[in-house]
Amino acid sequence: DTGVSQDPRHKITKRGQNVTFRCDPISEHNRLYWYRQTLGQGPEFLTYFQNEAQLEKSRLLSDRFSAERPKGSFSTLEIQRTEQGDSAMYLCASSLGGQAPEFSNQPQHFGDGTRLSIL
């Protein structure tokens, strides 16, 4: 178990640029989640995948945001035309999951996040 890894750890970019983050989940986990966390707040859910299928997207995920998990392994989160308000920590988590009650007790395992700063 090598844990969830995220790349890069830090990203500084100018307003209006596009950025892409990568998340590598724990290998046996079929669910992958993206969260956004601003300073002093808890994580806010953005979206999640079960295998390669994106099953839910938050209203926070504007059309400038897109996430993919093409082969059900790693995932990317892209932000287009970045804005000042996009500055945050972007966290990825993975877990075992499924559409059955017994999966609701599975813990999510988090990466160390990507901190995005918009100049």
Added chain:
Amino acid sequence: AQSVTQLDSHVSVSEGTPVLLRCNYSSSYSPSLFWYVQHPNKGLQLLLKYTSAATLVKGINGFEAEFKKSETSFHLTKPSAHMSDAAEYFCVVSAWGSGTYKYIFGTGTRLKVLA
């Protein structure tokens, strides 16, 4: 519907004294409950989880939590605080309902440990 309330946004304790971080939850279904810790510029680390087995749950780093259904609480405790415990702590509820489940995070409690 589910919700979780962390009753204190900040807690300060002296090193070597007990820690109590309070969490109340609301859930229409049998919940699973988790505590996570987050150190600066790091991700969330799982401390412990309750999943309808023993009501007293032991976690890592000497932390434990007790599930009290009658009080809808899941408070986190540690007998003796260490400087390295200074961090943000999140209580999370997850419960199955309406064909799905989701993590609901509390707003966090920042623990300060005084030398």
